[in-house]
Amino acid sequence: MCNKSSYTTVKKELMQIKDFNVLVDKMKDKMYRLALRVVRNEEDAHEVVQESFIKVWKKREKIAEVDNKEAYCMTIARNMAIDLLRAKKMSISDIDEHYDIETKTANPENALVAKDQYVDLLKIIDTLPESHKLVIHLRDIEGYTYKEIAELTDFSVEKVKVYLHRARTRLRQIIKNRPS
Numbered sequence: 001m002c003n004k005s006s007y008t009t010v011k012k013e014l015m016q017i018k019d020f021n022v023l024v025d026k027m028k029d030k031m032y033r034l035a036l037r038v039v040r041n042e043e044d045a046h047e048v049v050q051e052s053f054i055k056v057w058k059k060r061e062k063i064a065e066v067d068n069k070e071a072y073c074m075t076i077a078r079n080m081a082i083d084l085l086r087a088k089k090m091s092i093s094d095i096d097e098h099y100d101i102e103t104k105t106a107n108p109e110n111a112l113v114a115k116d117q118y119v120d121l122l123k124i125i126d127t128l129p130e131s132h133k134l135v136i137h138l139r140d141i142e143g144y145t146y147k148e149i150a151e152l153t154d155f156s157v158e159k160v161k162v163y164l165h166r167a168r169t170r171l172r173q174i175i176k177n178r179p180s
Helices: 004-039 042-058 069-088 108-126 130-141 146-153 157-177
Strands: none
Touching: 004 042, 004 069, 004 130, 042 069, 069 146, 108 130, 108 157, 130 146, 130 157, 146 157
């Protein structure tokens, strides 16, 4: 026979699992894109996301105290990706093969042109300093706010704005001066 106290404990644990699964569903793609941007390898990015969620699960008691669970998960993923990169002492490689472009146009030619332009843009972004690449990725690709980026990167909001401005200015210069 089950007493009410143990039933409540089990029910709370089930709620934690349910909440965790909701968090995983919400965050897995964003964390994967961020990890992929850092480690530049699909398998390693999947590993980073998996290990990040294991770490979140192990710290599930603390996550209730966290105001921004999304920033918390992204920070863990970013840090684990950087740790993996350092551990492997991996060299930076092109990421054009890692991104799949979704397009809303029905014309395959337009889709191919858009994909080529996106790949070119990613290559140009790759020439930027690491801090600028990270900020532009989080803002323009992932859609984070300045405040969220500041929390994720440990930069001040002002520094995030400066890095983003400098990155966009540099991108405009490079694109404007490119031969057609």
